[in-house]
Amino acid sequence: MSDMTVILNPVAGRGAGRRLSSQVAACLADQGLDFELVETKAPGHATSLAREAVARGQPLIVAVGGDGTVSEVLNGLVGASQGADDTTLGVIPIGTGNDFAYAAGLPLTFQGACQVIAVGQTRLVDVGWVQADNEEGRYFGNGVGIGFDAVVNIESRKLQWLRGFVVYLAAVFRTLAFYYHAPMVEVSVDGQGTVQPSMMLSIMNGQRFGGGFLMTPGSQMDDGLFDVCVVGQVPRAAMVGFVPRFMRGTHVTDPRVSLSQGREVRVVSESPWAAHVDGEIYGLGASRYEMALLPQRLRLLC
16 A cells, blocks of 8 residues: 555646646655555545545545645545544645645645655644534534625636636625625624624634635634634625735724634524535525534644
8 A cells, every 4th residue: 555645636726736737746756755646536526535545544645636625635534534643634735725725834836745745744733513504514624604705705616717816806806796795693602692794704723715815814723713703794895995904814903803712603694694614615505504623633744
């Protein structure tokens, strides 16, 4: 058996996975690493591949792709293993946002990430669990976005001619033009609840979404706590001014934004809301979400 299983998503980064596949393999080989590289064939395939690798006793699984690929591999790894010591996750980011890699302090080039795979140290990090009222639960590494942020994610998928952070920036302005929804929402963090009209919520293990929007600057992946950002009812025109503030992380001082920390989060909306989990659409039309933090559940190579 090879020393590691490398799971590569060929459609990650809008085709970057396919274009860079041979270069990633060559880079790993240059590091003297013994590996088996397998490519995903469809959504959810990375989870199955990771689960199979854990069952074989594979000590290291490397996800090559964007946040969605990392999330799928994480779900297969954590779901199949008994504890953080069973299998280690490595990440080579070649996606659009690469927010998990950013939060973990990993190099954002595949060359730098390959070096980490060869000589990096392991670190125990937290993992989240989310359950919507209309979907099966799943694990997440970076965060859950509900409301406006989820619609941005949906809109970004329509902008196939763009690449990188500009995809999400353009999607933000498309969403501002066509979407405004601030339902009455109950948010409970470790049993302490508030009820207010809300534009969006971010339940974060990492720091950012969309490759450059710092939802909870300063958040740590190994502190045993979610960082929760709730944006209340904000006029459409004022939301435009929020865009650069989210890019700098200065929105946290605005009175319409509330921040908290905790291990258990419950969100109940008076009307259905969309969400995304690590950048993948989830719970479309759900009205209730519950999230729980699993401290130091994942061994990460970084």
